[in-house]
Amino acid sequence: xxxxxxxxxxxxxxxxxxxxxxxxxxxxxxxxxxxxxxxxxxxxxxxxxxxxxxxxxxxxxxxxxxxxxxxxxxxxxxxxxxxxxxxxxxxxxxxxxxxxxxxxxxxxxxxxxxxxxxxxxxxxxxxxxxxxxxxxxxxxxxxxxxxxxxxxxxxxxxxxxxxxxxxxxxxxxxxxxxxxxxxxxxxxxxxxxxxxxxxxxxxxxxxxxxxxxxxxxxxxxxxxxxxxxxxxxxxxxxxxxxxxxxxxxxxxxxxxxxxx
Numbered sequence: 001x002x003x004x005x006x007x008x009x010x011x012x013x014x015x016x017x018x019x020x021x022x023x024x025x026x027x028x029x030x031x032x033x034x035x036x037x038x039x040x041x042x043x044x045x046x047x048x049x050x051x052x053x054x055x056x057x058x059x060x061x062x063x064x065x066x067x068x069x070x071x072x073x074x075x076x077x078x079x080x081x082x083x084x085x086x087x088x089x090x091x092x093x094x095x096x097x098x099x100x101x102x103x104x105x106x107x108x109x110x111x112x113x114x115x116x117x118x119x120x121x122x123x124x125x126x127x128x129x130x131x132x133x134x135x136x137x138x139x140x141x142x143x144x145x146x147x148x149x150x151x152x153x154x155x156x157x158x159x160x161x162x163x164x165x166x167x168x169x170x171x172x173x174x175x176x177x178x179x180x181x182x183x184x185x186x187x188x189x190x191x192x193x194x195x196x197x198x199x200x201x202x203x204x205x206x207x208x209x210x211x212x213x214x215x216x217x218x219x220x221x222x223x224x225x226x227x228x229x230x231x232x233x234x235x236x237x238x239x240x241x242x243x244x245x246x247x248x249x250x251x252x253x254x255x256x257x258x259x260x
Contacts, residue, residue: 006068009038009219012049016204016224024110024120028199029225031109035101037221043070045098051077054150066144070100073133075141078149085150093128093141094121096151107131108195127191200228 013030015021027046034041045067066076077096079085099107107127114120128134128141135142143149204224 007218008067009034009041009221011221011223014222014224015227017226019227020115021117022112022115022227024114024123024195025112025199025201025227026225028109028112028196029201029223031104031196032199032201033221033223041101043068043098043100044104045076045096047096048077048094050153051080051095051151052154054079054081054152066148067098070098070103072142073097073099073103073128075143076149077151078143079147079151081150081152090138090140091125092121093125097124097141099133103131103133105196107133108191108193108197109199111191111194112199113194123191127195130191201225202228 011030011034013026013033015026030046031044034044066074075087075093075095075097078087080087080095107124110120110127111123114123125134125141129139134140202225204226205222206224207222209220209222210218
């Protein structure tokens with residue numbers, strides 16, 4: 001327990017397959033696991049692993065006073081070291097965000113469709129906006145008071161030298177994602193059926209440790225998960241090209257068509 005008598009569990013979710021990195025899908029896996037394993041949970045913070053609180057964010061090493069505040073969605077990481085202690089743009093909604101379980105369900109979690117680098121957090125912003133969960137005056141995520149949302153990056157040198165295949169996308173995929181994002185900007189209802197509601201995954205391994213108390217964590221969970229890839233089967237009488245077009249229109253890059 002921490003100074004506010006709040007029990008905090010740490011969940012680490014890893015993608016255990018060779019597909020392109022999918023940050024939104026990983027978030028949904030974590031949400032689904034928490035809903036199932038710890039249904040009494042009130043606040044859930046989605047936390048980029050390479051961001052840590054700056055000294056001004058916590059009064060002492062074991063004080064997590066901001067992580068249990070979730071009456072409204074809040075972006076804890078609102079002052080980032082690499083962006084001169086600001087966010088890169090006003091509607092930025094990535095990094096570290098806390099919502100209560102009701103709001104996570106209300107927005108249907110994250111999109112499962114954004115693979116590679118970026119835009120899943122912009123889609124997340126529109127889910128909040130379309131559900132009237134942003135600040136009524138600024139129309140952006142609520143943020144801590146100035147000086148209380150400072151986070152710094154760790155492991156930057158290693159990240160710069162790391163292979164980028166898991167974050168890369170073919171050009172057609174980038175174009176498709178931008179089209180989807182434009183639709184979401186205009187209030188497209190795709191968020192209602194793309195997210196927790198259609199989440200598919202298989203757990204490769206699951207580990208729980210109740211003995212580690214460092215940092216105030218009551219439990220630590222480590223889940224390795226694989227995506228369940230969809231397969232389109234070609235039936236000659238239906239016309240293979242129609243199925244391929246339908247798969248493309250649905251935005252399923254991993255669809256595989258078998259021709260006989």
